[in-house]
Amino acid sequence: MTPPILQTSAHVKYIQTLDTHSDRLDYHLTTHLRLSGVYWGLTALHLLRHPTALPRPATIAFVLSCQHPSGGFGASPAHDPHLLYTLSAIQILATVDALDALDADKTVRYIAARQTPDGCFTGDEWGEKDTRFIYCALNALSLLRRLDAVDVDAAMAYVMRCRNPDGGFGMAPQAESHAGQIFTCLGALRIGGALERLMSQDQINVLGDWLCERQLPSGGLNGRPEKLEDVCYSWWVVSSLAMVGRVGWVDGGRLEAFILGCQDVEGGGFADRAGDVADVFHTVFGVAGLSLLGYEGLEEVDPVYCMPREVTRRVLGK
Secondary structure (H helix, E strand, O other), X not given: OOOOOOOHHHHHHHHHOHHHOOOOHHHHOOHXXXXXXXXXXXXXXXXXXOOOXXXXXXXXXXXXXXXXXXXXXXXXXXXXXXXXXXXXXXXXXXXXXXXXXXXXXXXHHHHHOOEOOOOXXXXXXXXXXXXXXXXXXXXXXXXXXOHHHOOHHHHHHHHHHOEOOOOOEOOOOOOXXXXXXXXXXXXXXXXXXXXXXXXXXXXXXXXXXXXXXXXXXXXXXXXXXXXXXXXXHHHHHHHHHHHOOOHHHOOHXXXXXXXXXXXXXXXXXXXXXXXXXXXXXXXXXXXXXXXXXXXXXXXXXXXXXXXXXXXXXXXXXX
């Protein structure tokens, strides 16, 4: 059987048409994801080497329309601000080289105000704490060159308290290990410059074992034991392995075939599994997973930031 190939033109067209479905109910039911959806689509387009496929002025205008007077960003205009969407806004502006359009000081104050005395961060003013929000805060602040605004050492210490005996990380101390949370914890440690300082090679090897055990007979990866494979874990698992230099611990060929088998070859986009309906969330993480595996014809993705490597080099100067 001929192995599937990446249907780049179909995926580009799929992403370009996502904002043209305002007559459909699902369009209005996903306003709580809109800003992150722009980040997912834009990032996929850049990795697919179509960086101008979305109109830059309209993209910038939409991002700025989502900013709250507090400095944070909501998922759509008039939505409450949250660290998740604040990060998406900064990533979008960084990708299209428009960070100068942002009132950075106001946004930095919003992010810094989310840090709690134990080093963690809340996602919004209502107080939910999660290791995801540590990653969001540090990612956003590093792109703005303002890590000095928060207590990075306290954040690093909190992340390490979330490490489990199986080698993985959870959303809070003693919470179950999960591939998505492992990505956020390793990403935070990497941005904070503390990964090698706080984790020994033995600990990294135990973590690598846990991550590579996520590969199932289909070639796909799951997020924790006894769960189904899902294209998005092609990102969460492999980016984590990339951050600790263990990508070769999974069978890249089988994973590549699994990802490509989840494409909608006619309508474009990727689904969680073959035969399901495509969406932009799984599209970006399918494409990013292929980039991590070195698939020919894709831009290199930064495993810490989930952004094109050329963008993070430009913004971070490294």
